[in-house]
Amino acid sequence: MDLDxxxxxxxxxAQVRGWLDEHKxxxxxxxxxxxxxxxxxxxxxxxxxxxxxxxxxxxGVTWPKEYGGQGLGPIEQVICNQEIGRAKVPGILDAIxxxxxxxxxIAHGSEEQKSRYLGPMLHGDEVWCQLFSEPAAGSDLxxxxxxxxxxxxxxxxLSGQKVWTTNAHxxxxxxxxxxxxxxxxxxxxxxxxxxxxxxxxVTVRGLRQISGEAEFNEVFFDDVALDAAAVVGGAGNGWGxxxxxxxFERVTIGLGGExxxxxxxxxxxxxxxxxxxxxxxxxRHKLGEIASELLAVRFTGYRTLTALQHGQIPGPEAxxxxxxxxxxxxxxxxxxxxxxxxxxxxxxxxxxxxxxFLPGLKSAGGTEEILRNTVGxxxxxxxxxxxxxxxxxxxxxxxxxxxxx
Amino acid sequence: xxLALSDEQVFLREAARGALSRFKTVEAAREALDGHAxxxxxxxxxxxxxxxxxxxxxxxxxxxxxxxxxxxxVLGECGRVLAGxxxxxxLPATAMLSDSPGAAGFLxxxxxxxxxxxxxxxxxxxxxxxxxxxxxxKGFQRGSLPTAGAAGEDGRVSVAGSFAFVPDAxxxxxxxxxxxxxxxxIGVAILADAPGVSVEPVxxxxxxRSLGHVTLEHAPAVMLDCPEESLISAWHLVQALIAAESLGxxxxxxxxxxxxxxxxxxxxxxxxxxxxxxxxxTEVLRQLENGRSLLYYAGxxxxxxxxxxxxxxxxxxxxxxxxxxDAARTMISxxxxxxxxxxxxxxxxxxxxxxxxxxxxxxxxxxDRVAGELMAQAA
Numbered sequence: 001m002d003l004d005x006x007x008x009x010x011x012x013x014a015q016v017r018g019w020l021d022e023h024k025x026x027x028x029x030x031x032x033x034x035x036x037x038x039x040x041x042x043x044x045x046x047x048x049x050x051x052x053x054x055x056x057x058x059x060g061v062t063w064p065k066e067y068g069g070q071g072l073g074p075i076e077q078v079i080c081n082q083e084i085g086r087a088k089v090p091g092i093l094d095a096i097x098x099x100x101x102x103x104x105x106i107a108h109g110s111e112e113q114k115s116r117y118l119g120p121m122l123h124g125d126e127v128w129c130q131l132f133s134e135p136a137a138g139s140d141l142x143x144x145x146x147x148x149x150x151x152x153x154x155x156x157x158l159s160g161q162k163v164w165t166t167n168a169h170x171x172x173x174x175x176x177x178x179x180x181x182x183x184x185x186x187x188x189x190x191x192x193x194x195x196x197x198x199x200x201x202v203t204v205r206g207l208r209q210i211s212g213e214a215e216f217n218e219v220f221f222d223d224v225a226l227d228a229a230a231v232v233g234g235a236g237n238g239w240g241x242x243x244x245x246x247x248f249e250r251v252t253i254g255l256g257g258e259x260x261x262x263x264x265x266x267x268x269x270x271x272x273x274x275x276x277x278x279x280x281x282x283x284r285h286k287l288g289e290i291a292s293e294l295l296a297v298r299f300t301g302y303r304t305l306t307a308l309q310h311g312q313i314p315g316p317e318a319x320x321x322x323x324x325x326x327x328x329x330x331x332x333x334x335x336x337x338x339x340x341x342x343x344x345x346x347x348x349x350x351x352x353x354x355x356x357f358l359p360g361l362k363s364a365g366g367t368e369e370i371l372r373n374t375v376g377x378x379x380x381x382x383x384x385x386x387x388x389x390x391x392x393x394x395x396x397x398x399x400x401x402x403x404x405x
Numbered sequence: 406x407x408l409a410l411s412d413e414q415v416f417l418r419e420a421a422r423g424a425l426s427r428f429k430t431v432e433a434a435r436e437a438l439d440g441h442a443x444x445x446x447x448x449x450x451x452x453x454x455x456x457x458x459x460x461x462x463x464x465x466x467x468x469x470x471x472x473x474x475x476x477x478x479v480l481g482e483c484g485r486v487l488a489g490x491x492x493x494x495x496l497p498a499t500a501m502l503s504d505s506p507g508a509a510g511f512l513x514x515x516x517x518x519x520x521x522x523x524x525x526x527x528x529x530x531x532x533x534x535x536x537x538x539x540x541x542x543k544g545f546q547r548g549s550l551p552t553a554g555a556a557g558e559d560g561r562v563s564v565a566g567s568f569a570f571v572p573d574a575x576x577x578x579x580x581x582x583x584x585x586x587x588x589x590x591i592g593v594a595i596l597a598d599a600p601g602v603s604v605e606p607v608x609x610x611x612x613x614r615s616l617g618h619v620t621l622e623h624a625p626a627v628m629l630d631c632p633e634e635s636l637i638s639a640w641h642l643v644q645a646l647i648a649a650e651s652l653g654x655x656x657x658x659x660x661x662x663x664x665x666x667x668x669x670x671x672x673x674x675x676x677x678x679x680x681x682x683x684x685x686x687t688e689v690l691r692q693l694e695n696g697r698s699l700l701y702y703a704g705x706x707x708x709x710x711x712x713x714x715x716x717x718x719x720x721x722x723x724x725x726x727x728x729x730x731d732a733a734r735t736m737i738s739x740x741x742x743x744x745x746x747x748x749x750x751x752x753x754x755x756x757x758x759x760x761x762x763x764x765x766x767x768x769x770x771x772x773d774r775v776a777g778e779l780m781a782q783a784a
Contacts, residue, residue, distance in 0.1 A: 002407050003705050268779030278780050279533050281773070288772035289727070291779055292720035296695035299408070299702045306408040320691045369680070376683035380663050380690060383678040 003302065005079070012072075013079050019056045020087040026052060027089035043170050046093035050124030058084065059092045060102070060122045067106060067118045074251070074308040078301075096166060097121045097128030100248040101175045104192075108233030108241045113194065117173065126172035131162040131195065131219060132242060138164075138363070139370035141177070142186045142239060143389075143397075146221060148178040148193065150235075154228040156180075156193070158201075158221045164364070168204045168217040171197050175245070177238050182395040189394055190238030193230045200224065211356035249365055250318045251308070262329040264291035270336050270351070277339040286335050294328040297321050319371040326368070330358045408701050410478075417475055421482035424451050430488045430613070434753045437612035445613065448490045452518060457492060459516030461500050466509060467516035468499075473642060474704025477649035484653025487757055489613040491521060493646055494573025497639040498522035498581035501592055504631035508594055511579060523574045523597075525582025525619060527590075528766045529637040532777040532784075537583060537590055540766060542569035542618060551621055553584040553591060556628060562586065563601075563623045564593055570764055572643075574617030575606040583636045584626070592629030592636050599625050611756040616764075638707070641718040643765055645703040648718070648725035651761055652696045655725070658732040658754045659689050662739045676739070685735050692728035699724055716778040719771040726761065726768030733758040 005013060028045035029035050036042045053059040054068065061077040063069020070076070084091050092098055102121050105113055120126040137143040146160025158178055168174065174195045181189035197204070201224040206214030233241035268291060277283045300321045304314045333355040337344040344351040362368055376382045388400055410418070428446045436444035452458055460476045462468025469475075476496050483490045499515050499522055502508040514520040527550055528538045538547035551566020564584050574580065580595045580602070595602060601624035604617040629635075663686055666677030676682050699721035706717040733755040737744035744751040762768040 003709060264779055265782065268776065269783035271776075272780035272783040284773050284776040285769065287779070288719075288723060288775035292699070292723040292772065292775050293695055295702065295716070295720050295775075296698040296724060299698035300694060303408050303698060303701070309407065310409060320687070320694055323691060324695060369684070372684045372687040373680065375690065376677070376687045380659075380677075380683075380686055382663065382666060382683050382686065383675045385678050385680065386674060 009075060009079060012076055013083060016058060016080050016083045017086075019058065020083055020089065023052060023056065024087050024089050027087075030090055043093065046090055047124040047127070049090060050092045050094065053084075053092055054123045059124075060098055063098075063102065063118075063122070064106065067102075067114060068122045074305055078305060093124055094121065094127045094167070095252070096130055099252045100245050101128045101130060103248045104175065104241060104245045105194075105232060107244050108192070108237075110229070110232075112229065113232065117194065120172075127167055127170055129165050129168040129171040129174045129197070129217075129219075130245070131165060131168075131174040131176035132245070133164045134161060135163050139367050141242065142190065144177050144179055144190065146176070146178045147182070148180050148191060148226065150180065156226040156228070156230065158193070158195070158224040158226055160221050162219045162221075163207070163216070165204075165217045165219050166215060168197065168219050169206060173197060174219070175232065177242050179394065180235055180238070183393050185391050186389060186394040186397065187239045188236060190242070191235045192232040192238045192241040193226055194232060195221075195224065195226060195230065199226075209356065209360055211353055247313065251304070251314060260325065260329075262294060262325055262332070264294040264328075267291065267294075267332040267336065271339055274339055283335065283339060286331065290328045290331045290335065293324050294332075297324050297328075300324075319366065320375055322365065323368055323371060326358060326362050329354065330362075333358060414475060414478060417471075418478045418482060420455060421457075421479045422485070424455050425482055425486050425488050425490075427451075428486075428488070430486045431750055431753060434487050434611075434613045435747070435750075438753075438756075442608075442612065445489055448488055449518060449521065452490050452492065457490070458495055458499070458518035458521070460492075461496055462503050462512050462516040466503070466512035468503075468512070472704065473645060473707040474700070477645060477700050477704055480646050480649040481653035481656070484650035484655075484757075485657045487613045487654065487753060489615055491523070491573035491577070491615060493643065493650065494523035494571065494577060495521055496646060497524035497643045498579065500642055501581050501629060501631055501635050501639045502579075502594060504635035505592060505594075505629040507630040508627065511594065515579065520578040521573075521576065522579040522581055523571055523577035523617075524639060524643060525568045525571055525580055526643060526765050527568075527583040527636070527640060528770065529590075529640055531774055532781040537585065539567075540569050540764070542567075549585075550590070551584045553586040553593060553626065553628075554623075555586075560628060561625050562591075562593065562628050564595065564621045564626045565623050566621055568619045570607065570609075570616050571604075571619050572764065573615050574604050574619050575615055577604075580619060581629070590633060590636055592631050593626035594629055595621065595624050595626045601625070609760055611753075611760040613753075613757070614760055614764075634711070638711070638714060640766075641703075641714050642707065644722040644771055645700070645707070645718040647761060647765055648696065648703070648721035649700055651725040651729040651758075652693060652700065654754055654757055655689065655693045655696070655728045655732040658729075658736045658751075659686065659693060661750065662686060662689075662732075662736045666739055682739055685739065689728065689732045689735050692724060692731060696721060696725040696728050716775060719774040719778065722771035723768055723775055726758075726771070729754075729758040730762060 027049055057070050058080055060069035061072050061080050065071040121128055134144050148156045148158045176193045176195045179189055180191040201222040203220040205218045207216045207218050208214045272278050304318055307314055336351050377384050389397055433444045456469050457479055459468030460471050463470040502511050515522050537550045541548045551564050553562040553564045556562050578597055583590050584593045601622040603620045607616045666682055667675050669676050703717040703721045706713040736751040743749050
């Protein structure tokens with residue numbers, strides 16, 4: 001058991017740190033004096049910065065070399081993340097593309113798709129978005145209704161709606177899960193597509209959240225034409241392809257807890273600034289409980305990493321780390337607001353933003369309830385709840401749901 | 406970076422599980438509650454055979470020279486089956502004595518288990534409390550450390566004061582702890598059969614937990630020449646050990662409850678299929694996994710980052726204490742009425758949980774220290 005770098009890891013860390021020392025003055029400033037404010041400017045600057053990170057080998061660390069990556073392991077990815085955090089510069093803009101969608105294309109895409117899309121994705125020239133969730137398909141993702149119909153010439157026509165789509169308003173492409181056959185059980189009739197976001201019939205609308213900001217979008221598709229080469233991983237295989245993406249999402253979450261900024265040290269520092277709060281037994285007790293769990297997540301991440309190093313894929317229990325992070329951060333936001341009073345809820349307060357952001361995060365990437373179901377069934381081996389949709393053609397589900405109610 | 410257990414660690418854990426499985430420790434726990442204290446097996450010979458008493462003593466003095474994390478693996482196995490192996494008292498005492506060159510003469514007998522030690526728990530100062538303190542025999546106000554007089558010609562000091570609820574004190578041969586000499590903390594080792602020493606066994610709620618009130622009336626003590634850090638570290642070590650022991654109990658509680666939730670049917674389906682039950686069990690797993698992660702932190706920090714050991718061990722204790730309380734309560738409620746009866750094992754784990762959480766400064770004390778350590782770093 002060892003938390004220190006091996007000589008090879010230390011050498012890699014020194015290399016990354018050296019590159020960052022040399023180039024960090026070129027990074028866009030997002031906070032503090034001189035920070036960029038205009039969103040378009042921020043996105044443009046972060047694209048350029050992602051390109052530089054890619055050239056320096058700090059993006060796509062785990063991607064195979066043939067696709068422009070470094071061909072390294074998860075440990076090196078974490079070291080790279082740690083050094084980027086230490087240098088206080090932004091990471092890559094398109095974390096969803098490079099972290100989840102690119103690896104899905106590497107696993108399931110055609111050679112043409114890999115050579116066309118991966119390079120520009122890695123360098124930030126083309127940002128990607130993930131078009132999976134719908135208003136009526138989130139936890140039950142296989143219930144997607146966005147419908148792609150095969151045309152006589154082998155092309156497809158797509159209509160429907162997606163939601164919670166981060167970065168859609170400046171993305172060039174999306175990876176989209178659509179129903180292509182409604183006459184088979186729901187997991188079987190799905191297909192994954194690449195969709196150009198500037199295609200005719202695609203409309204993106206910002207979705208404002210509690211914070212007042214629009215970080216997510218709704219995306220509407222009105223009879224969008226897609227050619228046959230847009231299919232990723234074969235028609236009807238969309239569910240298996242989606243599971244690959246979700247697996248990479250779990251790895252990203254499992255390793256990136258503190259990347260969200262929800263660290264015990266940050267919360268303790270906020271409270272320690274108030275001398276009366278610092279000595280108050282109740283405040284200390286609450287902080288101690290929250291901080292202990294958040295500290296645990298850091299080491300759960302190292303355990304996940306150890307599993308990855310030994311060739312094991314982290315299971316759904318990595319999702320429990322997300323439950324802990326959200327629970328801890330919600331508790332911390334509440335405590336800090338109790339300590340700082342209404343001042344914590346000022347318009348420009350980092351705490352007001354965090355407090356507003358967290359209720360939604362609880363459902364992001366799978367609601368807490370569905371995560372607990374998955375962990376209960378896959379990890380503890382508890383029996384699933386009886387379900388009404390097994391083996392039933394998707395087209396007949398609606399009437400079944402009506403009858404059950 | 407690698408948190409995998411070594412082959413030796415896997416072997417140590419499996420050997421411990423095997424050795425303890427030869428005894429009906431859980432049944433004995435129930436019988437002992439019924440007043441048959443002699444039902445509790447003497448597990449010290451088993452511990453000695455396995456080499457556990459010398460886990461933290463170096464090889465030159467007859468020990469195994471292992472790390473805190475290895476000791477935690479053994480404590481976890483004890484916790485799984487509520488085995489009363491007196492390591493919680495012995496191991497922190499051996500850690501203090503190992504750091505004291507002048508006490509080297511004690512070590513061989515303590516490593517072999519020929520003689521047994523008990524740690525006299527003393528909570529070090531923190532960011533807002535300037536004094537050392539002890540667990541009180543009753544009430545909320547923490548006690549004061551015993552005082553030591555000036556060293557005599559033989560280098561011995563005379564110690565006066567008391568420690569309440571000392572784990573594994575009854576039957577121990579050597580008591581090792583902290584006393585104040587001219588307001589300064591010093592390490593002391595006292596032979597249990599020396600004049601002025603009395604150990605009053607106390608049984609509270611969980612018959613598997615051996616406890617004693619130790620009174621020192623000008624008892625002769627050897628002054629330990631370990632650094633003050635060792636006195637502090639011993640407290641955090643005992644926190645990490647009881648955390649590991651508690652998480653072992655959580656493992657069993659969860660396994661037994663999950664098995665029952667798969668078996669027991671209501672309204673035509675296994676109760677574990679209901680979200681209300683499934684989510685409660687997943688919550689126990691979440692706390693268990695958090696606790697396990699913190700054991701790695703504590704195990705690594707004791708030697709790898711000593712200035713974080715207080716934080717790591719306190720966080721492990723805090724999470725483990727709450728996990729055990731929740732696991733025991735969930736065990737009872739998922740089992741329904743039977744879970745709250747004498748017939749079932751659940752009340753034994755519940756009793757273990759309630760007493761453990763109040764010993765050694767309490768889970769609440771550890772939780773407070775987590776906040777204190779983090780805020781002191783921030784200042």
